[in-house]
Each structure stands twice: as structure tokens, then as C-alpha cells.
Amino acid sequence: MITDTPAVVRRQFTLTALVLPAIVSLVSLIVQGILLPQLPETIATHWAWNGTPDGVGPAWTMLLTTLLIGLGIPAAIFAMGRSGLRRGDHGAGYRSLGAVALSVAVLIGGLGVATLGIQLGRTDAAATLPPLLLPGVLLPALAAGIVGWMLQPHVPWQPTASSSSADVPVRPGERVVWLQGVSLARGGIVVLSIALMIGVAVGVPVVLLADPAASWVSLGVVVLLVMILVTTVRFHIRVDPDGLTAVSAVGWPRIHVPIADVAAAEVVEVSPMGEFGGWGIRWSSQGKGLVLRTGEGVRVQRRDGRTLTVTVDDAATAAGLLNAYASLTPGPRRD
Structure with a gap:
């Protein structure tokens, strides 16, 4: 058994x-x-x-x-x-x-x-x-x-039990900014690179030997794989009075949670495969995630019940600052 x-x-x-x-x-x-x-x-x-x-x-x-x-x-x-x-x-x-x-x-x-x-x-x-x-x-x-x-x-x-966020005192009108960068884990880079090499290896014979339509499809797949790799390698994370923003190092894609939408933020231990089925921008039963590696991250609970999880160092400070700003910001009105 x-x-x-x-x-x-x-x-x-x-x-x-x-x-x-x-x-x-x-x-x-x-x-x-x-x-x-x-x-x-x-x-x-x-x-x-x-x-x-x-x-x-x-x-x-x-x-x-x-x-x-x-x-x-x-x-x-x-x-x-x-x-x-x-x-x-x-x-x-x-x-x-x-x-x-x-x-x-x-x-x-x-x-x-x-x-x-x-x-x-x-x-x-x-x-x-x-x-x-x-x-x-x-x-x-x-x-x-x-x-x-x-x-x-x-x-x-x-899911791993959440840790406590840091206490980040912010006075009304005070502007505190938290910045951090996060890079795709080596395993993710290896997997995406292998997928890219396979796409190129398959695409070259198709381009040389097949009809034009199949050639364009093959080229499109290779270009898509390149875009996924380039746009996923590194993200810049920012927490400020406007909320949480995550932007790829090449400028796109961009994820933003306005501070008015933040109900609470917490620190979590993230397993990309266990929770989200892989690396990158993912969706699962745990909500949306920007998961580039295993380890600590900040999970933002929106007022409408949705969540965003971002793997990043010093997540306790990010969560604490988000909670501090959220406590100073009234939520959206509900009629």
C-alpha cells in the first residue's frame, strides 16, 4: 500500500x-x-x-x-x-x-x-x-x-500559516516608500530556457520545410516563449501610499493593487508549484500570484475577497506598510 x-x-x-x-x-x-x-x-x-x-x-x-x-x-x-x-x-x-x-x-x-x-x-x-x-x-x-x-x-x-507583519508606523500625510526587486528562480529560468530551445529546435525545420502558414505559427510560438522569458526574469516591487505595484524589468506586465482596495496584508511562505502550479504570473484556488521563487512573500487581501501573492524579500515590512496605509485610507463606498 x-x-x-x-x-x-x-x-x-x-x-x-x-x-x-x-x-x-x-x-x-x-x-x-x-x-x-x-x-x-x-x-x-x-x-x-x-x-x-x-x-x-x-x-x-x-x-x-x-x-x-x-x-x-x-x-x-x-x-x-x-x-x-x-x-x-x-x-x-x-x-x-x-x-x-x-x-x-x-x-x-x-x-x-x-x-x-x-x-x-x-x-x-x-x-x-x-x-x-x-x-x-x-x-x-x-x-x-x-x-x-x-x-x-x-x-x-x-498552505503555510502566515507570519506576522512588521509594525510600520505612518502618520497621516507622511509618505513612506518601500522598494524591492525579485528575480526568477534558477529552476524557472532553466525550464523556460528548455522550452525555448525545444520551440526553436522544432520551429526551424517547420520554417524550412513546411507551408507558410505553419511557418508563421512556429515563429509565433518562439516569439511568445521569448517574450515570456524576458518579461518574467525580474520584477520591481513598490509599496507606497498608492498601494502595491509590481512591474517587470522591461516595463510590462504591470500589476497594481490600489491602497483603497487593500483590506489586509500578511506574510506567507510560498510554494510556486504546490500553490500555483508554476512560476510567473499565476492563478489558482489561492488567488492570483506573482511567484518567481520559493520562500517568503506578501499576500494582499482585497476588500472584494480576491488575493494577490507576491514572492519578495523583506515581506514583513511590505505587509506592515500596506496595513499602515490601508488603516489611513477609507475603503470604497458600497451602496
């Missing part, structure tokens, strides 16, 4: 997010390698909605896709969750990551084999897409995700 210990959580996550996806990808690569000699040099790699091919490429493209995406994404997911689990973190976020990793491996590996399988013995790249091919791959991938979820123990995240 599985007991919900940190060691078991780590072991089952490793099995689901790394070991099983690696086995699935390896089997898919072996099967594709066996089929490769029976295929034309150029095959259909993409189809229009009516099932006719609208993108072609070398037959080995599917093996490369399986390697880079089918194995690369689970490896990136495993890297994302490993450090947190080693610290003792847990929760549905990690469990979901493991399930997604296994599902992606089955999906990409299955698509690779199916794409080559329907073109066996052909001499051209004009194979029509069978109507049941996609459902026949998507359903096993969905089932694999469910299996991946069930393989991991159910260990819900319990």
Missing part, C-alpha cells in the same frame, strides 16, 4: 513524469525506425481540415519531433518539479505535471507512429488523413494522463 511520504511522492512523480515517458518515446522511436525504410523520402506531415496533405517534410522529421517534443517536454516538466519535491513540496500541481508529461509522450509518440504508418509503401507525399487517426491517438493520450494522475499519491497542499 502506498503511503503518502515525501519519498513516495518523489518516486512516483519520477516514474510518471520521466521514466514512463522515456519508455513510451523509446518504443515509438524504435517502431518509427523500423518503418522508415518502407517510406518515401518526403512524406506528408500536416493535413488540412478535409484530410488532404498541406505540409510535407523528410520522413525523419517525425523521429526528431518524437525526440524533441515527446521526450523533451516530459524532461522539462520533470526538471520543473524535481527541486520543489526534493524540498518536500507537494500538491495537485505536481500531480498534474506528471500526468501531463505521460500524456504528451503518448500523444507525440502515437502521432509519430501513426503518421508514418498510414504512408507505408507509398512513393509520394499525397496520403489522405484517415478520419479516425486523431481520435485514435488522442484517446490513448487522455487515458495515459488519467493513469499518470492515478499512479501518484493524493497529497493535497496545505
